[in-house]
Amino acid sequence: MDRRDFIRTGGILLVGASSAYGLRMLAVSSSRAPSPGSLPTTRKWGMVIDLNKCSSDCNVCMDACRKENNVAIHGDERWDIHWIRKVKIKSKNLNNSGEKSVPLLCNHCEHPPCAQVCPVQATYKRHDGIVIVDHHRCIGCRYCIIACPYNARYFNYKENDDWPNKDFPKRSHGVAEACTFCAHLLDEGKQPACVEACQRINAGAIMVGDLNDPESDVSQIIANNPIKRIREDLGTEPKVYYVGL
Amino acid sequence: MNVKKDAHSKTKAIAVTILIFVILVPVGYSLVTYVFARSSPKGVPFIEMPASQYEKCVRETEYMRYHHWELLQQIRDEVVRDGIRGDIKLSSCRECHPNREQFCNQCHNAVNLQPDCFGCHYYPASTQATSGEMHGNEAGLHPKNIITEPGRAMGGEQDDG
Numbered sequence: 001m002d003r004r005d006f007i008r009t010g011g012i013l014l015v016g017a018s019s020a021y022g023l024r025m026l027a028v029s030s031s032r033a034p035s036p037g038s039l040p041t042t043r044k045w046g047m048v049i050d051l052n053k054c055s056s057d058c059n060v061c062m063d064a065c066r067k068e069n070n071v072a073i074h075g076d077e078r079w080d081i082h083w084i085r086k087v088k089i090k091s092k093n094l095n096n097s098g099e100k101s102v103p104l105l106c107n108h109c110e111h112p113p114c115a116q117v118c119p120v121q122a123t124y125k126r127h128d129g130i131v132i133v134d135h136h137r138c139i140g141c142r143y144c145i146i147a148c149p150y151n152a153r154y155f156n157y158k159e160n161d162d163w164p165n166k167d168f169p170k171r172s173h174g175v176a177e178a179c180t181f182c183a184h185l186l187d188e189g190k191q192p193a194c195v196e197a198c199q200r201i202n203a204g205a206i207m208v209g210d211l212n213d214p215e216s217d218v219s220q221i222i223a224n225n226p227i228k229r230i231r232e233d234l235g236t237e238p239k240v241y242y243v244g245l
Numbered sequence: 246m247n248v249k250k251d252a253h254s255k256t257k258a259i260a261v262t263i264l265i266f267v268i269l270v271p272v273g274y275s276l277v278t279y280v281f282a283r284s285s286p287k288g289v290p291f292i293e294m295p296a297s298q299y300e301k302c303v304r305e306t307e308y309m310r311y312h313h314w315e316l317l318q319q320i321r322d323e324v325v326r327d328g329i330r331g332d333i334k335l336s337s338c339r340e341c342h343p344n345r346e347q348f349c350n351q352c353h354n355a356v357n358l359q360p361d362c363f364g365c366h367y368y369p370a371s372t373q374a375t376s377g378e379m380h381g382n383e384a385g386l387h388p389k390n391i392i393t394e395p396g397r398a399m400g401g402e403q404d405d406g
Binding site (some may be wrong): 127 | 321325326327328330336361364365366367
């Protein structure tokens with residue numbers, strides 16, 4: 001075998017071996033199972049707040065949220081965090097007294113601006129529509145706080161010392177946070193803390209349910225009542241619906 | 246002529262001495278520390294054996310010893326990002342290993358690791374109420390938290406109560 005033959009045979013062998021290896025890689029990559037995050041789900045969580053049943057001097061939902069989710073309160077409005085808060089709205093257009101107490105929280109938008117601006121994909125929309133912060137990934141840049149048109153996001157300027165619910169993690173200094181619809185409870189088939197608290201005092205003003213299911217309570221109320229969402233003109237498609245706003 | 250030669254050999258001798266020191270000092274230091282590390286009982290973590298109602302851990306002991314964080318991170322991503330909540334939780338580790346001081350920290354301290362899991366996830370450092378002895382790193386806090394807010398570090402907080 002002279003030198004030319006040797007190189008030719010060697011080259012053919014090399015190409016053959018590499019292509020065989022490549023074929024095997026292709027077979028492996030095509031047989032990979034889809035990741036659980038890309039699985040389609042039929043559920044889409046949404047909330048209905050009936051302001052006719054919500055009294056202005058009641059803070060049960062706020063307290064329940066604080067206890068369940070270890071939401072920090074430092075006694076200083078610069079640092080206090082509210083996943084759900086109540087604001088008074090005065091308007092001539094309102095039906096009864098001209099004043100309404102409105103619970104405000106993360107609207108879990110269909111097109112969340114907070115998730116769009118997050119540079120590390122720490123904020124994202126779950127497959128069931130809940131907008132959530134991965135606190136492990138959050139770098140504390142606060143873009144989401146600026147982007148949110150509902151002022152629903154808060155920043156942990158301080159370490160939280162209170163830890164009422166030991167089964168649920170608190171957040172460390174330097175991450176952003178907002179309402180999660182109590183995703184940890186919804187995943188277990190329970191109701192969020194604010195909903196349960198509101199039902200416990202027999203008000204039943206807050207309800208959470210599946211928007212994709214036309215038979216669910218939430219879908220029925222949305223279909224049969226005049227509903228409003230906050231700042232619908234922005235096109236964020238919020239999933240918190242208000243009755244009587 | 247003689248004086249010059251003497252000076253030259255003197256410089257040479259000093260250089261050789263310095264060189265020997267430069268080589269010997271680190272080698273000797275590591276030898277001494279190695280011997281001390283071999284002889285001290287601190288080189289053997291995992292003092293506490295689990296006492297619980299469960300027969301065995303979720304994975305084999307060898308896997309948990311060297312790869313438990315990979316399992317925890319995988320579960321973390323599944324729970325946080327996909328909402329898949331399985332049986333394995335960090336909080337269920339507590340059922341068999343209630344004492345972080347005697348369990349997690351044994352190994353973390355041996356390899357000088359301060360994972361900041363426990364700043365947000367509840368895992369008591371000791372089963373008794375004598376948690377006043379722990380300091381920042383043992384409490385699982387990141388050192389940066391202790392530096393930026395000295396008044397709120399775990400040690401100072403415990404003194405108040």
